Amino acid sequence: MVDSLLLVDDEDGIRxxxxxxxxxxGYEVFTAASGEEAMRVFREHHPPIxxxxxxxxxxxxxxxxxxxxxxxxxxEVIxxxxHGDLDVAIESLKLSAADFINKxxxxxVLExxxxxxxxxxxxxxxxREYxxxxxxxxxxQASRIVDYERQKAAGQVMEGLTQALQGLSRDFAGDIRFFNDLPSFVSLHDRHGTVLSVNRYYKDRxxxxxxxxxxxVYKNGTDAPDGSPVARTLATGQSQHSREVVVCVNGNDHPVMVHTVPxxxxxxxxxxxxEISGDVGEVRRLQDELRNTQQLYRQLFDETPCAIALVNPDLTxxxxxxxxxKEFGEHEGALCHRACHGRNDPCPECPALLTFKDGQSHRLETQFLTCGGGRxxxxxxTAPIRDAQDRVVQVLELAADITEVRRLQEHLTSLGMLIASLSHGIKGLLTALDGAMYKVNSGLAKGDQTRLTEGWESVTQLVGRIKGMVMDILFWARKRDMNIQDLDVAELLGGVADSAGPKAEKLGVSFVREFQSGLGRLVGDPSVLAPALVNLLENAVDACVQDTAKKEHRVVFRAYRKDEDLVVEVEDNGIGMDRETLEKLFSVFFSTKGSKGTGLGxxxxxxxxxxxxGDIEADSEQGKGSIFRVFLPLSECA
Incomplete structure (x- = not known):
């Protein structure tokens, strides 16, 4: 029943x-003087007309x-x-107006x-109601039809199941082959509890x-026939699950887990x-076998001398x-590139990603970052791990450490470079030695003392260089245990200065010692440390000799304590070095002396x-000189 409406007119009298x-x-009338006001009233009261x-x-x-x-x-809108609005009125009817009336x-007419x-x-x-x-x-009706169809389908299923079970019973009577392959005791019983058929495993055991x-078949079963699992199922109509003991043909008792289904x-x-009975002994044997197999494979997995990880598709x-x-720490659940490389993004050409993509094994040589900070x-x-649908679900990554192989390759490469360098250096030294010996022989033949002296000095110098080269080669090639001793620092450095000082003075280079008092003691091998420091001093002297731009040259051999370290400095005002030379200074076979050096010093x-x-560093400026600093730890009793 319509009981309210909205009247809209801009003329107050008509309204x-x-x-x-x-x-x-009998209508409740809401009024509005404009279209805008009418929409506000309409939204508030919702009149039907x-x-x-x-x-x-x-x-x-x-x-x-x-x-x-x-x-x-x-x-509905009226x-x-x-009288002149007939066209507009017709347009309103096209817009679904209910009617129009004239003024x-x-x-x-309004009614x-x-x-x-x-x-x-x-x-x-x-x-709407209809x-x-x-x-x-x-x-x-649809629900009734669905229910009917469900009932009909259920009846058909039950009928088919009944027919199948009847056929199953007939098959059991003829010793059904399917159940013969089951490693369990399988038997079928009628409503009276009589055994209709058994599988071969049941019959054999x-x-x-x-x-x-x-x-x-059960131990003490004849004493309580109504207590057997089949009897309980026939009595209750429910499945039964219990642990029982059966008697084998050899008279032994055998524990089983029995399941019955009506x-x-x-x-x-x-x-x-x-009735299906699981052989508890067989289950335990299989469990033990499985446990042993798992333990064997786990042992193989853990004891393999390679790092092995199983990676998920998201690279965890x-x-x-x-x-x-051991190498990378406990990282299960972490991203493999984060654990092995310290990277936030997957590695370029990641073999695991490639294996997930194409299902093939891949190989890559790379560097790993260990948990100790080493490389x-x-x-x-990589090898794919597939599921039953042949999909790659995981990837096995096996990483073999070839650091020693690479080190050996580098050593062999260095050895080849050494042989080439030595061949060239020895050839030059032998040529120079041949010239020096010619001077000696010529001086002896002619009785020329000056020529003889010059020749012998050249021979002496060349023999010294050959000796130094041989000693460097032996030190580089030889691998021996250090002879560790408790050393007095002042005594060690004094011996080094006594070895290198005379050569410097002889070549016109001033040799200055600046040793702080109370240098203490250190633990080390004097046969290793002393030659190394002498090598630094001789290099400083050579740098001064090569410098022809200055009139006076000097080498300062300085030592002092800094915290718990001994600092040894070798400073010269020789030719100096550029930045590129400084960067390669301690590389094997790199020499600043050209053909006169082996590159090993x-x-x-x-x-x-x-x-x-300890540690060593060098500073240098071309044309002004160089300074080498050696830092060595002092012993606790120093």
């Missing part, structure tokens, strides 16, 4: 008169019609028109228009019990009982062996310092 008429007809003038300032009646229909398509508004609008509203309500009832009836009572006929009664580590954990060279192989110095737990 009051029409509102009185509508109120007399709107009566509006077409011609209004601002929002016209047509605009109001569109707005109302947009928000509430079921609201248009009030003037001045006649109560009789007829309202009756039509009310009838349309009531008709829609009835149609539609809802029809939908409910359709749903109810427990005997042929077909035709006997189901309880007779098989019902079409009437719902239990027709057959299927699922499992790792002992060698992996190792490794050769990595400073490499050996650094090796000697490293062996004593």
């Amino acid at each position: 009051r008169v029409v509102a009185i008429t509508l109120a007399d007809m 709107v009566i509006t003038d077409i011609r209004m300032p601002g929002m016209s009646g047509i605009d109001l019609l569109r707005a109302v229909k947009l928000e509430s398509p079921d609201t 248009m009030i028109t003037g 001045p508004v006649s109560p009789e 007829i228009a309202l009756r039509r609008a009310t009838e349309r509203i009531e008709m829609r309500a009835k149609m 539609t809802e009832n029809l939908e409910r009836l359709v749903q109810e 427990l005997g042929d019990k077909v035709g006997l009572g189901s309880w007779e 098989i019902r006929g079409a009437n719902g009664e239990v027709e057959l009982v299927l 580590i699922a499992a790792a062996n002992r060698r992996f954990r 190792i060279n490794a050769l990595v192989w 400073l490499f050996i110095v650094r090796k000697a310092v490293d062996q004593h737990g």
Whole structure:
């Protein structure tokens, strides 16, 4: 029943008169003087009928019609028109207006228009009710049909299952082959508890019990036939699960786990009982065998002398062996590139990603960062781990440490370079020695003392260089244990200065000693440390001799304590070195003396310092000189 409506007109007099008429007809009347006000009132009260003038300032009646229909398509809108608004009135009908009436508004015409609008509203309500009832009836009928189909399908399934079980019973009577392959005691029993059929495993271990009572296979079963699992299933209609003891054909007792399943006929009664007994002893044997196999493979996994990790598709580590954990720490669940390389992103050409992509094994040589901060060279192989659908679910990564192999290769490469360098250096020294010996022989033949002296000095110098080269080679090639001693620092450095000082003075280079008092003691091998320091001093002297730009040269041999370390400095004002030379200074076979050096001297110095737990650094400026600093730890009693 329609009991309210909205009247919209911009003329106050018409609005009051029409509102009185509508109120007399029994309607609750809401009024508005404009289209904008009408929309506010409509949204607040939701009247089912709107009566509006077409011609209004601002929002016209047509605009109001569109707005109302947009928000509430079921609201009926009656248009009030003037005599010249026939075209507009027709347009309003196209926009689903309910009716239109002419001014001045006649109560009789207004009542007829309202009756039509009310009838349309009531008709829609009835149609909606009929539609809802029809939908409910359709749903109810559909549910009944679905239930019927379900019941019919269930009946068909039950009928088929009953037929299959009847065939199964016949198969058992003929010794069904499927059950013969099961490693369990399988038997089928009728509703009286009689054994109908058994599988071969049952017959071999427990005997042929077909035709006997189901309880007779159990220990003390004849004393309580109603207590057997099959009897309990027949009595309750429920499956049973229990631990029992059966008697084998050899008379031995055998523990089993028994499962019984009732098989019902079409009437719902239990027709057959299927009994499956698991051999507990066999299960334990298989469990032990599985445990031993798992332990064996785990041992192989852990004891393999390679780092092995099992990687998931997201590159997290699922499992790792002992060698992996030793090198990289406990990283299960972590990203493999984070654990092995310290990277946040996957490695370029990651072999695991390639294996996940194409399912093939891949190999890569790379460097790993260990948990101790060291680096190792490794050769990595990957292998796919597949599931039953042949999908690659994980990748096995195996990394072999080839650091020693690479070190050996580098050593062999260095050895080749050494041989080439030595061949060239020895050839030059022998040529020079041949020239010096010619001078000696010539001086002897001619009785030329000056020529003889010069030749002998050259021979002496060349022999010294050959000796130094041989000693460097022996030190570099020889691997021996150090002879560690408790050394007095001042005594050690004094001996070094006495060895190198005379050569410097002889070559016109001033040799200065600056030793701090109370230098203390250190632990080391004097046969390693002393030659290394002498090598530094002789290099400083050579740098001064090569410098022709200065008139006076000097080498300062300095030593002092700094905290717990001994600092030894060798400073010269010789030719100096550029930055590129400084960067290569301690590399093997790199020499600043050209053909006069082996390239081993400073490499050996650094090796000697490293062996004593120390460090060495160098500063230099071309044309001004160089300074070398050696840091050695002093002993605790120093």
